[in-house]
Amino acid sequence: MEQQLVQQLPSTGVGSKLPHLAECVYLDYNATTPIYPEVSEAMKPYIYELFGNPSSVHAYGQQTRAAVDKARQQVAGLINCSPDEVAFTSCGTESDNWALWGAVMARRGSSSSSSSSSQQGLPHVVTSQIEHPAVTACLRSMAEQGLCTFTAVPVDSQGLISVTDVVSALTPNTVLVSIMHSNNEVGSLQPVAAIAAAVRQAAPGCLVHSDAAQSMGKVAVDVQQLGVDLLTLVGHKFGAPKGVAALYIRQGVQLANLLSGGSQERGRRGGTENVLLLAGLGAAAELAQLEADATAAHMRSMRDRLAAGLLAALPRHLVRINGPQDSALQLPNTLSISVKGLSAPSLLQMLAQKLAASAGAACHSSHGPAVSPVLQAMRLHPDYAVGTLRLSTGRHTTADEVDRAVTLIVGAARKQGLEFGSSGSSSDTANGTAAH
Amino acid sequence: MEQQLVQQLPSTGVGSKLPHLAECVYLDYNATTPIYPEVSEAMKPYIYELFGNPSSVHAYGQQTRAAVDKARQQVAGLINCSPDEVAFTSCGTESDNWALWGAVMARRGSSSSSSSSSQQGLPHVVTSQIEHPAVTACLRSMAEQGLCTFTAVPVDSQGLISVTDVVSALTPNTVLVSIMHSNNEVGSLQPVAAIAAAVRQAAPGCLVHSDAAQSMGKVAVDVQQLGVDLLTLVGHKFGAPKGVAALYIRQGVQLANLLSGGSQERGRRGGTENVLLLAGLGAAAELAQLEADATAAHMRSMRDRLAAGLLAALPRHLVRINGPQDSALQLPNTLSISVKGLSAPSLLQMLAQKLAASAGAACHSSHGPAVSPVLQAMRLHPDYAVGTLRLSTGRHTTADEVDRAVTLIVGAARKQGLEFGSSGSSSDTANGTAAH
Numbered sequence: 001m002e003q004q005l006v007q008q009l010p011s012t013g014v015g016s017k018l019p020h021l022a023e024c025v026y027l028d029y030n031a032t033t034p035i036y037p038e039v040s041e042a043m044k045p046y047i048y049e050l051f052g053n054p055s056s057v058h059a060y061g062q063q064t065r066a067a068v069d070k071a072r073q074q075v076a077g078l079i080n081c082s083p084d085e086v087a088f089t090s091c092g093t094e095s096d097n098w099a100l101w102g103a104v105m106a107r108r109g110s111s112s113s114s115s116s117s118s119q120q121g122l123p124h125v126v127t128s129q130i131e132h133p134a135v136t137a138c139l140r141s142m143a144e145q146g147l148c149t150f151t152a153v154p155v156d157s158q159g160l161i162s163v164t165d166v167v168s169a170l171t172p173n174t175v176l177v178s179i180m181h182s183n184n185e186v187g188s189l190q191p192v193a194a195i196a197a198a199v200r201q202a203a204p205g206c207l208v209h210s211d212a213a214q215s216m217g218k219v220a221v222d223v224q225q226l227g228v229d230l231l232t233l234v235g236h237k238f239g240a241p242k243g244v245a246a247l248y249i250r251q252g253v254q255l256a257n258l259l260s261g262g263s264q265e266r267g268r269r270g271g272t273e274n275v276l277l278l279a280g281l282g283a284a285a286e287l288a289q290l291e292a293d294a295t296a297a298h299m300r301s302m303r304d305r306l307a308a309g310l311l312a313a314l315p316r317h318l319v320r321i322n323g324p325q326d327s328a329l330q331l332p333n334t335l336s337i338s339v340k341g342l343s344a345p346s347l348l349q350m351l352a353q354k355l356a357a358s359a360g361a362a363c364h365s366s367h368g369p370a371v372s373p374v375l376q377a378m379r380l381h382p383d384y385a386v387g388t389l390r391l392s393t394g395r396h397t398t399a400d401e402v403d404r405a406v407t408l409i410v411g412a413a414r415k416q417g418l419e420f421g422s423s424g425s426s427s428d429t430a431n432g433t434a435a436h
Numbered sequence: 437m438e439q440q441l442v443q444q445l446p447s448t449g450v451g452s453k454l455p456h457l458a459e460c461v462y463l464d465y466n467a468t469t470p471i472y473p474e475v476s477e478a479m480k481p482y483i484y485e486l487f488g489n490p491s492s493v494h495a496y497g498q499q500t501r502a503a504v505d506k507a508r509q510q511v512a513g514l515i516n517c518s519p520d521e522v523a524f525t526s527c528g529t530e531s532d533n534w535a536l537w538g539a540v541m542a543r544r545g546s547s548s549s550s551s552s553s554s555q556q557g558l559p560h561v562v563t564s565q566i567e568h569p570a571v572t573a574c575l576r577s578m579a580e581q582g583l584c585t586f587t588a589v590p591v592d593s594q595g596l597i598s599v600t601d602v603v604s605a606l607t608p609n610t611v612l613v614s615i616m617h618s619n620n621e622v623g624s625l626q627p628v629a630a631i632a633a634a635v636r637q638a639a640p641g642c643l644v645h646s647d648a649a650q651s652m653g654k655v656a657v658d659v660q661q662l663g664v665d666l667l668t669l670v671g672h673k674f675g676a677p678k679g680v681a682a683l684y685i686r687q688g689v690q691l692a693n694l695l696s697g698g699s700q701e702r703g704r705r706g707g708t709e710n711v712l713l714l715a716g717l718g719a720a721a722e723l724a725q726l727e728a729d730a731t732a733a734h735m736r737s738m739r740d741r742l743a744a745g746l747l748a749a750l751p752r753h754l755v756r757i758n759g760p761q762d763s764a765l766q767l768p769n770t771l772s773i774s775v776k777g778l779s780a781p782s783l784l785q786m787l788a789q790k791l792a793a794s795a796g797a798a799c800h801s802s803h804g805p806a807v808s809p810v811l812q813a814m815r816l817h818p819d820y821a822v823g824t825l826r827l828s829t830g831r832h833t834t835a836d837e838v839d840r841a842v843t844l845i846v847g848a849a850r851k852q853g854l855e856f857g858s859s860g861s862s863s864d865t866a867n868g869t870a871a872h
Contacts, residue, residue, distance in 0.1 A: 138695075
């Protein structure tokens with residue numbers, strides 16, 4: 001279907017310029033992506049025509065039931081599982097929360113009594129210090145409610161988690177290991193397959209979950225190769241709208257329901273199906289599968305052009321790139337770059353109408369800048385953390401955007417009073433270098 | 437805004453015919469509504485152009501932040517509360533689950549220890565026997581997990597809950613009363629304001645929640661008049677897409693989070709905002725407010741025409757109408773009609789391509805028909821329950837549709853071998869009567 005759409009809309013494919021991205025350079029694909037034009041097209045019938053409740057036996061219901069089934073097949077195709085193993089949710093947070101809560105409560109329910117009020121008897125979860133708040137906040141909340149305990153393993157200075165650390169953190173009560181597939185801020189790809197294999201050997205009853213929110217549409221995610229039991233994917237990170245996601249649940253895995261209601265999702269998640277956005281999620285999944293190599297190559301080329309441009313134009317002794325040095329361990333689209341002496345939040349505020357990107361710290365006027373937990377876990381020096389920009393390229397990033405971004409960032413750094421020294425300090429040079 | 441849209445689209449207002457509803461008569465508005473044309477229009481910019489993450493400080497993020505803020509104001513306007521009291525969710529099930537779980541866990545967390553493993557010390561919830569599965573299944577699940585206990589009060593034969601029964605069910609441990617605003621199957625409007633007032637007097641610390649999923653866009657729902665602490669509303673029951681809903685949380689109410697993650701919804705519900713569908717929810721809320729009287733009058737007129745047509749054409753001694761006899765206690769759009777000797781599931785299966793409606797029982801070949809818990813709670817005789825059709829009119833129902841529905845139902849009943857006796861048995865009569 002997408003193949004057809006790509007033909008109908010010849011100017012909408014990988015690398016094409018989207019008209020609504022013309023004014024302000026968009027390098028924040030890790031925060032959210034535009035809805036890809038082919039995805040909007042796939043959603044159209046469900047905005048204007050097909051609307052029945054998929055649970056209804058009549059014609060209107062059967063039309064949308066078919067749409068939900070199709071989306072499930074498309075998502076299953078992307079991650080290489082059976083459609084029955086895909087449960088739809090409303091967002092990555094719900095998928096992550098469900099994996100954690102579901103694993104903890106399934107074990108809690110199966111224990112001999114509900115009076116396991118001592119810390120010792122509680123289900124235990126192993127996670128890392130660089131997970132998304134959808135994992136860390138949920139675990140903190142469950143721990144405060146006396147439902148589980150958890151251990152967050154550290155990362156090295158490149159943002160990588162060690163298999164040994166994860167295995168060492170296992171206890172006889174560990175019911176779940178939850179390790180992200182790739183990090184949203186520095187792009188580090190975690191050794192999830194090795195972790196799953198090691199956990200399966202060390203603790204056979206323990207489930208393994210991976211939050212792959214940032215990986216879909218950027219690198220291959222194959223649940224068979226990974227060997228995980230549970231995996232989170234999120235539509236708006238690869239061209240579908242915000243408000244739709246999925247949780248892969250391996251056949252046979254016992255997971256308590258997070259949302260209880262009707263019999264939707266084979267009794268695993270109540271709530272009338274989000275037909276419109278599921279049509280979008282399915283189309284985005286199929287597109288990601290069709291275009292996997294082309295999209296990754298384009299993202300990487302744009303990201304590398306951006307890195308080269310910035311490195312050439314900014315004073316080298318004040319700059320560092322965060323994340324794995326080995327490009328095979330890194331997302332193809334993410335550039336986390338720190339400039340000592342720069343305030344990234346101020347820079348982005350100044351450029352808010354011209355450049356869209358993220359900072360490694362947030363402005364909190366009362367307490368000074370709040371450095372991201374990820375950069376803290378990597379023990380990045382605060383001088384660099386405050387000057388950290390997260391720039392993420394995507395399917396529709398253009399070379400022109402990248403070059404404009406370099407000029408804008410260098411110009412803003414100059415205005416902030418960054419000392420450029422004698423070389424690489426003119427914006428001409430910045431432009432020239434970026435264009436190679 | 438909708439006013440403008442109504443002007444732009446002159447043929448899309450209350451009572452207008454939607455082209456995609458032409459072939460199969462749609463009388464299943466309680467299951468889900470079509471997306472109203474004005475709502476699709478309001479969503480358009482967020483499908484094709486505006487896509488930023490509302491948490492981002494840049495231009496793209498601020499555009500969608502404004503959309504989310506606007507939707508919150510529109511929903512607050514519909515139910516007469518402050519925008520800060522509206523939290524967005526993904527569906528009615530999530531809103532209901534959140535109200536229940538949040539009230540139970542907030543109390544559990546505030547009790548002196550987490551070791552309240554005896555039934556006696558657990559938080560207690562009062563609900564009714566005719567709630568949606570999003571309430572009943574969630575309570576059963578929490579009770580099985582040892583997190584709470586609950587009491588479901590009965591209803592009378594008209595599907596009405598008694599204030600006295602609710603108050604009698606309160607215990608010193610009751611943390612929440614959850615009573616639906618209107619019933620989805622028989623349309624009974626519950627005395628929620630009286631219940632809230634009585635509960636507040638009898639148990640001052642106890643919260644009151646109402647699931648108003650079926651009421652929005654049909655009758656006035658004013659949280660100040662109702663005096664509730666928590667209220668569920670669901671977009672796809674009044675012209676917005678499936679996949680978006682809200683929970684009203686009165687200022688000051690302590691509610692544990694159901695989904696924990698980022699700081700969205702003022703820290704109460706993690707997850708990137710569903711911008712596209714929120715634009716739709718907001719537009720639907722504003723439309724419901726603007727058109728309240730006109731929509732209700734149209735629904736009522738169509739429903740009454742339908743009832744008159746069916747009563748005239750079907751054998752009167754085999755037919756009963758379910759729900760409150762007093763029309764002031766009933767939704768304006770719902771007709772639950774039972775025909776002794778009819779199999780409603782078979783009839784709807786037979787008419788699946790011509791008439792969209794719901795049955796009061798589901799076909800389960802192995803165990804015979806499964807009668808709905810609502811009709812069971814009303815102690816409707818099984819002979820009638822199996823022959824129960826739920827017909828629900830809406831904003832775009834036409835007289836022509838109603839008349840076709842009467843003909844279709846009467847014809848199908850005849851095919852099923854229903855004995856019509858001497859009068860009112862010809863389809864001409866059915867048509868003629870329905871047209872008055």
